[in-house]
Amino acid sequence: MRPLEWLIVATSILAVFCFLQPQPPSSTLWLGVAAALLVLLHARVEGIHWQMGPAYLAVALMLFVRATGPTSPTLRLTCGMLAGAMVAASLVLSWVLPMFKLPAPTGRYPVGTRTLHFTDSKRAEMHEGAKPGNREVVAQLWYPAATAKWQKALYRRKKETTRRSSYQAVLKTHSLQDAPATAECFPVLVHNSAWWGFRNRSTFMIQDLASHGFIVVAISHPYNSSMVELADGSVANPDYSLDLGFSLAKYIPIEERFAMADQELAIQTADCRFVLDELEKLDRTPGHPLESRMRMDRVAAYGYSFGGAVSVELAREDSRVLVALELDGVLHGAAFSHGLDKPILLIDSPWMISPGEHSDNPRLAETSRMWNIIAESKMRLLERCGGVRIIVDGMVHADFTDQIFMSPFRRLSSSGSIPPKRVAHILNTYVLAFFQQTLLDIPSSLLSRDAKDFPEATIQLWRSCVK
DSSP states (O other): OOHHHHHHHHHHHHHHHHHTSSSOOTHHHHHHHHHHHHHHHHHHHTOOOGGGHHHHHHHHHHHHHHHTOOOOHHHHHHHHHHHHHHHHHHHHHHHHSOOOOOOOOOSSSOEEEEEEEEEEEEEEOOSTTOOSSEEEEEEEEEEEBSOSOSOEEESSOGGGSOTGGGGGGSOEEEEEETOOBOSSOEEEEEEEOOTTOOTTTTHHHHHHHHHTTOEEEEEEOTTTSSOEEOTTSOEEOOOTTOOSSSOOSSOOOHHHHHHHHHHHHHHHHHHHHHHHHHHHHHHTSTTOTTTTOEEEEEEEEEEETHHHHHHHHHHHHOTTEEEEEEESOOOOHHHHHHOOSSOEEEEEOHHHHOOOOOTTSHHHHHHHHHHHHHHHHHHHHHHHHOOEEEEETTOOGGGGSGGGGSOSSHHHHOOOSSOHHHHHHHHHHHHHHHHHHHHSOOOOGGGSTTOOSOTTEEEEEOSOOOO
């Protein structure tokens, strides 16, 4: 819990204790007033959220009962116990789903962030159920900032959250909203998230890369990404019945799944190429905050899950993209059959190596067959084209995202057996080393076959495409 939340809870507990006395002291009312003032300050400074909702109601209840004058002992006891239960409920909710903190960036630069809206006049929107018109794309940039004294950026935009995740719209990050960029020029990293993912799902990694001198552009792909707020304030939602991997709200034959994946892959790859075109224009636009800040001759693509497929396909199609990185990613499209003749790093959980079979359930068996086909295709890619693969024992699919920091309970965080801070350290170290080596020509022993920096990691090298 954050400082003002602790003060609200402590003041409320004192007020409840006084409230339950046979003769409540006059200070009871003032404790309630103090708690109410703290709630108002908390709303302005930290932001209100539903986990603290019961405590807010407890403060209001005690103020109301105390301000209405003398009450019967039974009513006062009942209200006091109810208020105490409400405060306790907020403590439990704030423990189960806390206002989590991401690891602080380790680089020397403060990190700025800004969100950009682009409309591609050359492409019409293709998704079923989308509003008619040209294709819209939302991109969020993180970059080395010129100052550390600036307003902190919020984790997500309110319209891009659900009721349950709405607290993330008041959660502050280590980034600085619309801060001025430092007067240097940096390599550009294009980031793509998972099917139904949101662009800042791996903010812990994005912020760290930006602090080390990279500009990271994370792209939301409307009608496939999770809720995306468009330029006019409307929200684009995906079709949650079309999960190609795990949930299978409706049965989809494996051939149709691959065809749908390839169709979406083409859309998202085109989105990325369009964003790179727009960034090139901004880099040449006099007076733009990012003018002359982007090294468009040093571009890489990386992604998580389905975003990994997008990143590899983007590197295959776009000559500006020099290297690709997959984070527990999949493989679709032309790269699935033809490979990639550029440096590539795959960081995988053990499950991605051998997903296994489920012969007792036909639908699960077909899902497993799809994942095994993808696992085999990734192996063929490495055997045919070369590259580096790092398998981290103890990690699971969700470990590549901020979700592991969102709850101390694995049932909610979906984390593996490695502590979240350790996971972030391992991933950030390898990802930074790869991009520094391939884009900045800074050699790293971390990516050698004999490296033993992390006991959890096994490094596999094929005919090396890495410089």
